[in-house]
Amino acid sequence: MSNPIIHLEEIRKSYFMGKHELPVLKGLSLDIFKNEYVALMGPSGSGKSTLMNIIGCLDTPTDGRYVLNNNDVSQMADDALATVRNKEIGFVFQQFNLLPRLTAAENVALPLVYAGMKKKERLEKAMQMLELVKLTDRSHHRPNELSGGQCQRVAIARALVNDPSLILADEPTGNLDSKTSAEIMEIFEEIFHNGNTIVIVTHEEDIANHSRRIVRLRDGVIETDKLNPIFSKATAHS
Numbered sequence: 137m138s139n140p141i142i143h144l145e146e147i148r149k150s151y152f153m154g155k156h157e158l159p160v161l162k163g164l165s166l167d168i169f170k171n172e173y174v175a176l177m178g179p180s181g182s183g184k185s186t187l188m189n190i191i192g193c194l195d196t197p198t199d200g201r202y203v204l205n206n207n208d209v210s211q212m213a214d215d216a217l218a219t220v221r222n223k224e225i226g227f228v229f230q231q232f233n234l235l236p237r238l239t240a241a242e243n244v245a246l247p248l249v250y251a252g253m254k255k256k257e258r259l260e261k262a263m264q265m266l267e268l269v270k271l272t273d274r275s276h277h278r279p280n281e282l283s284g285g286q287c288q289r290v291a292i293a294r295a296l297v298n299d300p301s302l303i304l305a306d307e308p309t310g311n312l313d314s315k316t317s318a319e320i321m322e323i324f325e326e327i328f329h330n331g332n333t334i335v336i337v338t339h340e341e342d343i344a345n346h347s348r349r350i351v352r353l354r355d356g357v358i359e360t361d362k363l364n365p366i367f368s369k370a371t372a373h374s
Contacts, residue, residue, distance in 0.1 A: 178353035226295030285316035
């Protein structure tokens, strides 16, 4: 089997309040491979948000090794981590995190500004991504002129624009009604079938059930790591 895109080895993360150590991740190991669709679940305080921040290179572990797409990012400095984030990871957040003064197309193109791409090429690529999420007719609208579901489609297009190794989604339907949530999860399904690797952090079982593998955390360790029976049964019968 090829090398994993995500290789976490005995990851520990503690926060310190004065001299008091608060361990959050307690020696967690996990491999995720190309074109996997994985849900990270766990109750509040299980460590899933801390794990997501480490996977997303938004934070570094206190101890242990993290290799992302063959790069050891465990102890990288902040500026090096920022470069890795922009190149390797497409983020989708619950709050969308769109810039209010930019149009949908300009928001999607933003990572390409940091990548140094020329403006004409940036907007062409942004329009391709908006077409993928079926939102080209809203390309000139600003976030306040879009619905919540449309804003999340823009955020997904922005996550894809750099051709990242990994799509990392944190509660991507948390602010959406059930109908819109289902539409957004259909887009993730399409992205997965296009060959992308997706890690989705959620506390909702129905959202996790779209994934092919569910990793459950409790008290800073992995409690269970199983293939989603909904899809493994379907595969067995196909």
